[in-house]
Structures are given as C-alpha cells and as structure tokens.
Amino acid sequence: MKLIYISIIMMSSYLLSAQCYPDRHSTNWFDGWVSCHSKTSPNPSNTAGHWLLYDLGNRYKIDKLKIWNSNDPSHLDWGMKEVKIDYSKDSIVWKTIGILDLEKATGTNRYEGMDWFNVAIPDAKYILLTAVSNFGRDSCYGLAEIRFSAEKLNLTQVNEIADHENIQTSISPNPFTELFYANIATTNPEMLTYQCTDITGKIYTSGSIQMEKSNYILKIETKNWPPGSYVLSVRNGRDLTKNSIIKL
Numbered sequence: 001m002k003l004i005y006i007s008i009i010m011m012s013s014y015l016l017s018a019q020c021y022p023d024r025h026s027t028n029w030f031d032g033w034v035s036c037h038s039k040t041s042p043n044p045s046n047t048a049g050h051w052l053l054y055d056l057g058n059r060y061k062i063d064k065l066k067i068w069n070s071n072d073p074s075h076l077d078w079g080m081k082e083v084k085i086d087y088s089k090d091s092i093v094w095k096t097i098g099i100l101d102l103e104k105a106t107g108t109n110r111y112e113g114m115d116w117f118n119v120a121i122p123d124a125k126y127i128l129l130t131a132v133s134n135f136g137r138d139s140c141y142g143l144a145e146i147r148f149s150a151e152k153l154n155l156t157q158v159n160e161i162a163d164h165e166n167i168q169t170s171i172s173p174n175p176f177t178e179l180f181y182a183n184i185a186t187t188n189p190e191m192l193t194y195q196c197t198d199i200t201g202k203i204y205t206s207g208s209i210q211m212e213k214s215n216y217i218l219k220i221e222t223k224n225w226p227p228g229s230y231v232l233s234v235r236n237g238r239d240l241t242k243n244s245i246i247k248l
Helices: 013-017
Strands: 004-009 033-035 051-069 080-088 095-101 117-134 141-152 167-172 179-186 191-198 203-210 215-221 228-235 240-247
Touching (some): 051 080, 095 117, 117 141, 167 228, 179 191, 179 228, 191 215, 203 215
Antiparallel strands (some): 004 141, 033 141, 051 117, 080 095, 167 179, 179 215, 191 203, 191 228, 228 240
C-alpha cells in the first residue's frame, strides 16, 4: 500500500514558496476560498448553499484529511465552524461521511491548520465540502486549504459508468459551466443517438449523429441548464455508453 498526500491550496504560489514552514498560511482573505452567495449543490440531496467541489482526477481511498480555515484576522468569522463532507466516484451517487467540527483560525502568519481528521472514504474521485455554519452571523464562508492522505485505487477505467469496445466517449471539460465537448469514437461508421439527462431522468438535449469517420466531437451548450449532475448516453442500437458529468 502506497499512501500519497493530495494538497489543494487556495493561495498564490509565490506566497507559498516564500514561507519558512510549508504548513503556514498568510493572513489575506483573498489567498483562500470565500463564498458569499449560495448555489445549487452538485449533490441533489443537499439544499443550495456554500460548497467546494474537488475533482481528484483519479479514484482514491482516503483515510485522513487536514483543513486550514480562513485566516484573515479581519474575517475570522467567515471560517467554517461545521462542514459536511460528501464523496462520489462518479458524481451521480453521493455518500456522506458526516459533519466535521472545525477550529477557528488564529489570524496570524504562524497558523498551521488543524490536526488530521480520521475519515473512511473507500472510493472517491469527487469530494464535496458544504458549509453548515461559520463563526459569525455573516453570510460569507471561507476556507484556505484541504489536504488528503490517500491511496490511489488500481482500476481499469475507460468510462466512469459503462463502456463497450465499439463505442468510447470522453468529456472535456468536466465539470463544466456553459458548454462541454464529447469526443466519440466508434469502430464502424454508423448512426448514433445521444441524450443528456439529469439524475431524475429529465432529458435536456438529444439528437443523432451519422458517423462517417471513427471520431466525432459533439459540442453541447448548457447555458440554460441548472447546476448539478447529468449523464450523457450514447447508443448505436446495440451498445450503450454513459458518462457522468457535472455543471457548476
């Protein structure tokens, strides 16, 4: 078993490299994440709120995490007091590990974050942090950094949900905001149909493609779609492939 550490630091790189101790943070609120407006959550079980979604790029088993709270001395109350942790391997099915009680930051440049939290996340590509409360009455919520102790899972994975050797589909970017591209590859020129649905099965777009070559790039605009999780399905009459996607 090989453990690795994944750090997601919401700071400028020149500030980080100038620190004497790598765990210390500056006292500027703009060197971290701040949310003052609620937004629809990628997890449909959650209400709209203040959240951060991390795409780890691969699937990991995570046993510990370490958090640095908002460290601006003028806005320490923005720091999260309680945070809900959700995780998913496909951005569609979400599981919750619970609510963590966080400590208020010190507001000094000697702040080194909290002790490691022990967690049990067996398989995750996406980590969702949702603010439950902060240390004040303001509607803003802040955070500086999160670090994961993780083991990369050894998986053979082409699509996150399903794939067939005759159809392969990749999505970019994912998560997305106003549009995404689906790169579709087939072994034979043929007619394909596609549709994109939310988790309730509501269809947001659909159509057909006559594959003249082995590759086709499908552009789908999503400006009018609400944020959340979706599934793009591509079918040739015999085979079906699905990709999970997220709109922010």
